[in-house]
Amino acid sequence: xxEQRHAGLAIHPVESDDHHELLKRRxxxxxxxxxxxxxxxxxxxxxxxxxxxxxxxxxxxxxxxTERAIQYVKTAFPLQPTAGQTLALPGTLQGYVQSPISARxxxxxxxxxxxxxxxxxxxxxxxxxxxxxxxxxxxQAIAAREQAAAGLSLAKSTVARWEAxxxxxxxxxxxxxxxxxxxxxxVANLAAADANVQRLKQTEGFKxxxxxxxxxxxxxxxxxxxxxxxxAGGGGRPLFLLSQTDPLRVYVNVPQAYAQLVKxxxxxxxxxxxxxxxxxxxxxxxxxxxxxxATRMMQVEVALPNRDGTLLPGAYVQVSLPLAASQSLxxxxxxxxxxxxxxxxxxxxxxNKIRLRPVTVGRNYGETVELLDGIAATDRLVLNxxxxxxxxxxxxxxxxxx
Numbered sequence: 001x002x003e004q005r006h007a008g009l010a011i012h013p014v015e016s017d018d019h020h021e022l023l024k025r026r027x028x029x030x031x032x033x034x035x036x037x038x039x040x041x042x043x044x045x046x047x048x049x050x051x052x053x054x055x056x057x058x059x060x061x062x063x064x065x066t067e068r069a070i071q072y073v074k075t076a077f078p079l080q081p082t083a084g085q086t087l088a089l090p091g092t093l094q095g096y097v098q099s100p101i102s103a104r105x106x107x108x109x110x111x112x113x114x115x116x117x118x119x120x121x122x123x124x125x126x127x128x129x130x131x132x133x134x135x136x137x138x139x140q141a142i143a144a145r146e147q148a149a150a151g152l153s154l155a156k157s158t159v160a161r162w163e164a165x166x167x168x169x170x171x172x173x174x175x176x177x178x179x180x181x182x183x184x185x186x187v188a189n190l191a192a193a194d195a196n197v198q199r200l201k202q203t204e205g206f207k208x209x210x211x212x213x214x215x216x217x218x219x220x221x222x223x224x225x226x227x228x229x230x231x232a233g234g235g236g237r238p239l240f241l242l243s244q245t246d247p248l249r250v251y252v253n254v255p256q257a258y259a260q261l262v263k264x265x266x267x268x269x270x271x272x273x274x275x276x277x278x279x280x281x282x283x284x285x286x287x288x289x290x291x292x293x294a295t296r297m298m299q300v301e302v303a304l305p306n307r308d309g310t311l312l313p314g315a316y317v318q319v320s321l322p323l324a325a326s327q328s329l330x331x332x333x334x335x336x337x338x339x340x341x342x343x344x345x346x347x348x349x350x351x352n353k354i355r356l357r358p359v360t361v362g363r364n365y366g367e368t369v370e371l372l373d374g375i376a377a378t379d380r381l382v383l384n385x386x387x388x389x390x391x392x393x394x395x396x397x398x399x400x401x402x
Contacts, residue, residue, distance in 0.1 A: 072398040074383045075348055078329035078375055085365060087258055087321040091250040091270075091302070095243030095313045097213055102238045104206035106230040107131035109222050114240070116220050120211040126240055127209040129228050134207075138200040145193035152186035159183050215244040218313060243313050248304045250282070252319050253297035257363050261323040262287060268302050269320040272311070280304060280311065284321075330368045335381045336361070337389075345375060346382035346389055354382070354393040 112127040114120055162179045165171045219241035222228070228239070250270065254262050266284040282304035291298050302319060304311070311317075337344040337356070347355045359374030375381070382389070 071386075071389075071393060071395045073346075073348065073385070073395045074398050075380045076332060076335065076383055077380060078331050078371070078377055079368075080377065081326055081328075081330055085323050085363070087254070087323055089252040089254065089319050089321065091252040091317050091319045093304070093311055093313050093315045093317055094249045094251070095215065095218075095245055096247050096249050096303070097215065097244040098218075098313070099212065099242055100238030101126060101209060101212070101240040101242055103129055103209060103228045104230055105129055105131045105134055105203055105228075107134070107207070107228055109224055109226045109228055109239075111224055112220065112222070112239075114211075114217050114220075116217050118217045120214065120217065120242070122211055122214045124211045125208055126211055126217075127222070129207045129209065131204060131207050134200060134204050138197070138204055141193065141196045141200050145190070145197050148186065148190040148193040152183070152190045155179070155183040155186040209239060211242060213242070213244060215242045216313075217241070218243045245309060245311075245313060246306045247282075248306045248311055248313065249285075250302040250304055250317065250319055252300050252302065252321075253292075253295065254287075254300050254321070256291050256296045256298070258321075258323060259287075259291060259298040261326070262298070262300055262321060263324075266321070268322075270302070270304055270311075270317050271320070272315055272317045274315075275310070278310070280306075326363070326370060328362055328370045328372055329375060329377060330365065330370050331375070331381055332383060333364075333367055333369050334384050336369065337385050337387075345371075346385040347375070348380045348382060348395060348397070352395055352397070354389055354391060354395060356389075356391045 107129040110128040110130045114124070114126050120126065159176075159179045159182075162171055162176045166173065166176045217240055220239070221237040221241075222239050262284060264284050264286055268282050268284060270280040270282055271278070272280075282302045285301045285303040287301070288299040300321075331345065335345055336359075337346060342358055343361055344356045345359050347357055349355055357374050360372040362370035362372045364370075382395075
């Protein structure tokens, strides 16, 4: 089309520069749209990422809070003891027979033949006592006996004469009966005199103080010239203290909680701190069979052989009593809960819920304690339970460390 035709149609022709400028504008608009679209896509992606992160953080926070809200506990089962406890108790060694030797006759100590530490046999002489009063009393009793014998002899001869006279009817029956009665009285007087002589002879025999049994003299309380009173040594003390050192006795007091587990014939082990590395075996001889109301303990006697004389009476020793195993269940000491309402243990049931149960505590073994009732062997006990633990709390079992 020519310019004239354009002019006739009133259409102005577009210049080439304007056409290029229009193309540039269109390209700019197109690029702008793409940039805007890309920006919107990026913003959408960023928003989506932020939302997803927040949702992930919220879920992680919720999961962490839930995990932290769960109480993890360590548990253990009650145990049936297979071996008994060894009970160590203090005791003092005593002679199996320990007797104070006193005098039966009064006088002055003439001499003593055995001193402390001396081993004596039964019937061996320990001391002699001078008894001048008893000697004079014995002489007087012998004279009185002779007098009674002479009186009896006279009475018998008199009765014989009076019986002959009675046969001739010279004297009365009454007179004869009186003479016979005098004879019977003389017989009785002679018997009394004989008994008195025998008593004084036996008393005089006590001038010799003899050992009543074999043992060791552990104490001598008198010396030559001391005044001896019958029944006790000078000053009210015995002359000697005699102890039988084989076997020995040991008396121990067993607490009431263990009294039922101690039986006669039960073996024991005795140790003395000064005799390191040495042990002495004995056995329970007998027990009192009753609890002392003042101490709540039962006295037990232990027989201890001492053939070589190593152990000395009066020594302080430790007596170890191996007790029979108890039938009660034992649990760790850290499984107990001490509440105002009493002692409790926390059990975990099949639904992992806490059940607080009252128990009765028996003997304390240190790391473990005996429970007399309240639990069974299949119960799962919580160890180191928190003070805030309540009945019905849901818990989770912690994994045991390997």
